[in-house]
Amino acid sequence: MTTETTEAAMALSAEQRQGLLRQMILIRTFEEAILREYHADKGPGFDIGKGLIPGEMHLAAGQEPVAAGICAHLEQGDGLTAAHRPHHLAIAKGMNLRSLTGEIFGRESGLGRGRGGHMHLFDPSIHFSCSGIVAEGFPPALGQAFAFRNAGTNNIAVTVAGEGAANAGAFHESLNLAALWKLPVIFVIEDNDWGISVPRSSSTSVPSNAVRAAGYGIPGVRIEGNDVEAVYAAAAEAVARARAGEGPSLIEVHTLRLLGHFEGDAQGYRTDLATVPGEDPIPVYRQKLLDAGAVTEAEVAAMEDEARAQVEDAVEHAKNSPTPNPAEALKYVFVEGASS
């Protein structure tokens, strides 16, 4: 964190701060609802293929500051590519909750009409996509940025993945190409200390991916502390730079994975669970705003109520949506014999 970014954070209005808190509360409320629905029907025992939401489920509880802090600067027309843990980013980017939930439930009302699933969310209206293959969201972000520049807009592309992903070739190739062509891209690394069971110290040769940015000649910052305002401030700089045509930058946030890698992960490999691995950023920020007089208890309660209403509406809507018609399993495939 540079001095200027700290100052920029200081300059946040009460309204902006409330916006950040509201966003994080909405994300958490959503993820809690998905957590509940995911496990509701998995028993007895735990069968990953059972229930209203089968398959792998990667939740982002603890990582809300990244989504809220970065996306606060993005417009609908800006691009965002995410990885296998995408809900917080999707929501902060402005994804319609019903479409998101419908897809997670595998319903016809979902973004991908039940074809994609929770790791494969594609929403052209907000230029959002994600990939279940780690690090493979980096290159398409270059393409989005390329297209925006070609179209003469000042839109930018943001691409987000974990610190584990930053060891894949696609990350390094993308940094180089973006730097070389001065593309308006922001690389965001969510360092939650773990790539499934592998700690950062066993996966990454340097303590920070900000250092790696230097290797490609672009600015890189690492934010410790999982603080939404620090993320907001760093993003302000990077976004301004990208929009001004000055090229890419990298932001790494030292964040926190409150849950297992995926639901059902017993985390037997973790030795830090007994000692709390870190503080939940939402109550921390809430308290900070309360102490600063930027928000009242009543206002926070209203945010929570509003989030719950929105989320439960989306969940109900998904549950009441029709499941896809099995006869249409081949729809949207452009091969011989398939109808489109």
Next chain:
Amino acid sequence: MSATTENTTAARTSLPLEPPAGTRRLNTAKALQEAIGSQMEQDPSVFVMGEDVGAYGGIFSSTTGLLEKFGPERIIDTPISESAFIGLGIGAAVEGMRPIVELMFVDFFGVCMDQIYNHMAKIHYESGGNVRVPMVLMTAVGGGYSDGAQHSQALWGTFAHLPGMKVVIPSNPYDAKGLMTAAIRSDDPVVYMFHKGVMGLAWMAKNKRSIGAVPEEDYEVPLGKAKVVREGTDVSIVTLSLSVHHSLDVAEKLADEGISVEVLDLRSLVPLDRETIIATASKTGKVIVVDEDYQSFGLSGEIAATIAEHSPTLLTHFSRVCMPDTPIPYAQELEYAVLPTATRIEAAVRKAVAA
């Protein structure tokens, strides 16, 4: 397995007999771990490398317990750098080690395929036979639990299509141990694909055949030998992996109606046991290929071609129950519409018998 099956199998392929029911039973994952552990004990050049193979024990339990036994020097967690660590395996193999490298899901092969098919698979040939690559690339395949298009593919046809690597795919614990033992001892690169649905994992729906009798001692199931897992006279199902279980379920069910189905477990696509395929085709004259991989340009076409090349008039019926040419859908209703389920297999058998 019935006694008849064991006897016939022994006669046909001279394989070691499976121990009778009632002896020690393991799930497929345990059988696999046992094969790896035993070879590691005997051969210090064997090591395991991949994502989450250490403390986690492999996402699908392929390496559970091995870290405790062999330590982090031989059970090695890697960064998410598939090209680098698979390539490292190749280099180590070239220098005489015997790496077992795990690619967590076969679906991720796209990020590291150059190392696999241009290097692992071609070095032996390009060196005029002077360099061997005794490496096992093991990987999880298959769907059925709504993991979506990037985590559910079988893709064995892709690997079998590209020359230079053996491709083996067990369907049960006995074969899993014997095939892994043979794979580790093989001087050629072997792609070892285990279907998540045959591993017998606690957190996945289990078929009863994913747990079975496994001998404690080492044994090899030879790579390239198919196995008739059920004798029959009316129609042959040629299949592999989880589809063997579905096919046996269907065969058992239809036996009550007097329909006699022969089920052939290929166990290995490279080498492919064409002799046994032709033998079953000659016996019943009706062949159904059940394949969880994509239909076009794949295994089912290869089986058809194998039989036709042997004799264009051998069959009175040929059909296939495959994954249609579509990315694998997420929603359960859609996924089960495209998977080669028992329902689809049964319908195909009835049609074949009526034909």
